[in-house]
Amino acid sequence: xxxxxxxxxxxxxxxAQLDAPATEEAIAAALRAPAVIARGLGRSYGDAAQVxxxxxxxxxxxxxxxxxxxxxxxxxxAGVSIEDLLTVAIPQxxxxxxxxxTRQVSIGGAVAADVHGKNHHVxxxxxxxxxxxRLVTPTGxxxxxPEVEPALFWATFGAMGLTGVVSEVTLQLLAIASDQVLVDxxxxxxxxxxxxxxxxxxxxxxxxxxxxxxxxxxxxxGRSILTRGDHASAPAGDDPTNHAPRAARLAVPxxxxxxxxxxxxxxxxxxxxxxxxxxxxxxxxQSIGSFFHPLDGLRDWNRLYGPRGFVQYQFAxxxxxxxxxxxxxxxxxxxRVPSFLAVLKRFGPGDPAPLSFPQPGWxxxxxxxxxxxxxxALLDELDELVIAARGRVYxxxxxxxxxxxxxxxxxxxxxxxxxxxTIDPERHLTSDLxxxxxxREG
Amino acid sequence: xxNAFGQPQTIVVLGGTSDIARAVVKKLCSARAxxxxxxxxxxxxxxxxxxxxxxxxxxxxxxxxxxxxxxLDAARAVSDCFGxxxxxxxxxxxxxxLLGKQLEYEDDPTMAATMATxxxxxxxAALAEVRRRLVAQGHGRILVMSxxxxxxxxxxxxxxxxxxAGLDRLCDGLxxxxxxxxxxxxxxxxxxxxxxxxxxxxxxxxxTGVNEVAENVVRGLxxxxxVIWSPPILRYVFFVLRHLxxxxxxxxxDR
Numbered sequence: 277x278x279x280x281x282x283x284x285x286x287x288x289x290x291x292a293q294l295d296a297p298a299t300e301e302a303i304a305a306a307l308r309a310p311a312v313i314a315r316g317l318g319r320s321y322g323d324a325a326q327v328x329x330x331x332x333x334x335x336x337x338x339x340x341x342x343x344x345x346x347x348x349x350x351x352x353x354a355g356v357s358i359e360d361l362l363t364v365a366i367p368q369x370x371x372x373x374x375x376x377x378t379r380q381v382s383i384g385g386a387v388a389a390d391v392h393g394k395n396h397h398v399x400x401x402x403x404x405x406x407x408x409x410r411l412v413t414p415t416g417x418x419x420x421x422p423e424v425e426p427a428l429f430w431a432t433f434g435a436m437g438l439t440g441v442v443s444e445v446t447l448q449l450l451a452i453a454s455d456q457v458l459v460d461x462x463x464x465x466x467x468x469x470x471x472x473x474x475x476x477x478x479x480x481x482x483x484x485x486x487x488x489x490x491x492x493x494x495x496x497x498g499r500s501i502l503t504r505g506d507h508a509s510a511p512a513g514d515d516p517t518n519h520a521p522r523a524a525r526l527a528v529p530x531x532x533x534x535x536x537x538x539x540x541x542x543x544x545x546x547x548x549x550x551x552x553x554x555x556x557x558x559x560x561x562q563s564i565g566s567f568f569h570p571l572d573g574l575r576d577w578n579r580l581y582g583p584r585g586f587v588q589y590q591f592a593x594x595x596x597x598x599x600x601x602x603x604x605x606x607x608x609x610x611x612r613v614p615s616f617l618a619v620l621k622r623f624g625p626g627d628p629a630p631l632s633f634p635q636p637g638w639x640x641x642x643x644x645x646x647x648x649x650x651x652x653a654l655l656d657e658l659d660e661l662v663i664a665a666r667g668r669v670y671x672x673x674x675x676x677x678x679x680x681x682x683x684x685x686x687x688x689x690x691x692x693x694x695x696x697x698t699i700d701p702e703r704h705l706t707s708d709l710x711x712x713x714x715x716r717e718g
Numbered sequence: 719x720x721n722a723f724g725q726p727q728t729i730v731v732l733g734g735t736s737d738i739a740r741a742v743v744k745k746l747c748s749a750r751a752x753x754x755x756x757x758x759x760x761x762x763x764x765x766x767x768x769x770x771x772x773x774x775x776x777x778x779x780x781x782x783x784x785x786x787x788x789x790l791d792a793a794r795a796v797s798d799c800f801g802x803x804x805x806x807x808x809x810x811x812x813x814x815x816l817l818g819k820q821l822e823y824e825d826d827p828t829m830a831a832t833m834a835t836x837x838x839x840x841x842x843a844a845l846a847e848v849r850r851r852l853v854a855q856g857h858g859r860i861l862v863m864s865x866x867x868x869x870x871x872x873x874x875x876x877x878x879x880x881x882x883a884g885l886d887r888l889c890d891g892l893x894x895x896x897x898x899x900x901x902x903x904x905x906x907x908x909x910x911x912x913x914x915x916x917x918x919x920x921x922x923x924x925x926t927g928v929n930e931v932a933e934n935v936v937r938g939l940x941x942x943x944x945v946i947w948s949p950p951i952l953r954y955v956f957f958v959l960r961h962l963x964x965x966x967x968x969x970x971x972d973r
Contacts, residue, residue: 291856328806675721
């Protein structure tokens with residue numbers, strides 16, 4: 277039996293065998309298949325965790341959560357989700373050092389994408405907090421750390437599964453005193469204002485992110501809501517126990533009809549979203565769920581984009597290319613390609629991983645429904661702008677880059693491919709993403 | 719691999735020197751297609767089409783020779799095409815066809831058989847092999863060149879149109895058989911297209927050029943409609959024509 281797999285954007289699906297090996301021996305045996313890739317919770321937007329005609333290894337069986345040590349170290353099976361981990365960790369006063377915008381990612385997936393969160397400008401991406409991990413490759417099992425086999429350790433972050441199957445990760449958690457986050461919110465009427473505020477003030481906050489309205493035009497182009505905060509230093513109110521976020525109770529039951537999200541509905545949503553935010557508010561206590569994972573309140577929200585799905589476009593550019601962000605938003609706004617609130621954030625230093633996405637400067641992420649005929653060419657143009665600015669596009673989000681552009685964005689791809697060939701000379705490890713972008717060819 | 723916008727990177731064209739197929743390949747190469755395998759009967763014309771694909775952005779091209787009067791050789795031709803591609807095939811375009819001037823050969827049984835073989839038997843045999851290979855891949859698209867002539871067969875081209883009608887109807891069932899395999903099949907039904915196949919034929923209403931057809935194809939590939947009409951209005955025109963009483967149809971069709 278084959279299963280149709282797509283990424284979270286629900287585009288370009290392919291059929292493959294699905295298996296869920298729960299031991300390193302079983303993974304090693306599965307890696308003899310001619311084309312094989314690991315899959316976590318399927319939150320990569322594009323085709324990273326699928327391989328047409330091949331074998332896909334669901335990591336859900338690797339679900340052990342070890343005890344959390346007094347130093348905050350915990351050893352986790354790669355299939356543990358951030359949600360599972362937080363359920364155990366928050367009541368004990370620990371938090372994940374880095375969380376993306378959803379708790380529905382596996383630890384293996386967090387490594388593969390080298391995920392970042394609202395604290396990248398302070399804490400870096402996921403790799404910085406991994407102390408050790410075990411990686412099953414077609415030529416053997418490797419126990420990796422920044423000290424042991426550092427080249428393979430780092431190459432695995434951001435490699436979208438192409439160095440092997442991560443079985444176990446030892447992670448350094450972050451101590452928290454409360455399950456609340458104290459949040460400052462500010463509303464800005466244009467992009468220049470919010471970017472200036474972020475450059476000036478982000479250092480004072482552990483977490484910072486701005487939502488930008490890409491549908492607003494004219495003088496209000498790029499109007500934004502900036503939310504910044506940090507964990508509260510003491511439990512709130514009378515309840516001294518810290519609670520993990522609850523699982524979502526609401527779900528989108530069916531795939532929406534095509535065109536539900538169109539310029540009119542998205543403009544209306546953005547308008548409401550913008551007006552609902554206070555102009556300036558300080559120290560509001562928010563739960564971890566509502567601050568970090570607002571979209572987790574609605575399961576299967578990707579179905580809202582209809583049968584043709586959507587793409588997410590996320591790029592990073594250096595500080596000296598801030599105008600690339602402005603130009604990108606201006607072009608989207610002018611083209612009337614519908615786009616939900618875009619996410620703008622500052623990145624701190626990157627890590628030594630050759631395919632890791634974050635680099636110091638700015639990052640902008642946009643959700644765009646597939647449909648408008650001009651979208652493909654518009655994004656190709658944005659790729660050129662990003663390359664000219666020495667920036668890059670995030671592979672975990674990608675479903676439409678070209679092989680040429682990816683080489684300009686990730687100049688260390690050749691080095692990565694050569695290393696991958698040493699642990700997988702017959703190139704068993706591949707994915708639809710790797711085939712599309714020729715990632716194993718360097 | 720095909721991307722989120724339905725833009726293929728690797729294409730096999732059976733009947734690679736067809737003007738419509740060449741126009742489609744040009745458009746797809748200027749988007750994402752980098753590897754193209756062209757199969758046909760004339761090496762010179764194939765080389766010309768391959769050079770054109772490279773001009774428009776293909777980095778690698780191959781050509782394969784076959785003779786569409788030999789359906790038992792179709793599987794070999796398809797195997798050679800897939801063999802020349804060292805990666806999964808995103809799109810197979812089946813564009814083999816023979817029209818000619820029917821009045822000159824319609825009483826010749828050998829020629830009648832050839833028309834049925836080239837326009838129906840060879841494509842059907844080739845599609846069987848294409849189906850097998852794409853299903854094994856777990857993804858892929860097939861575009862079959864039919865014609866609006868398949869919707870209502872004309873007196874002046876019934877050998878061609880009748881064979882296309884058979885192919886068109888067969889592809890409907892073939893497409894259904896692909897449900898749940900990751901492979902999809904779309905049927906292209908162009909109207910009268912100015913091309914080398916129709917040189918000398920009188921132009922009729924809704925005549926288009928090959929580039930317009932290619933434009934409709936690229937748009938159709940991005941969507942999921944089973945039938946791609948070119949120009950799209952022919953869908954409605956032929957809904958009416960299909961139901962005309964025969965005496966009126968004869969007058970309209972063979973003006």
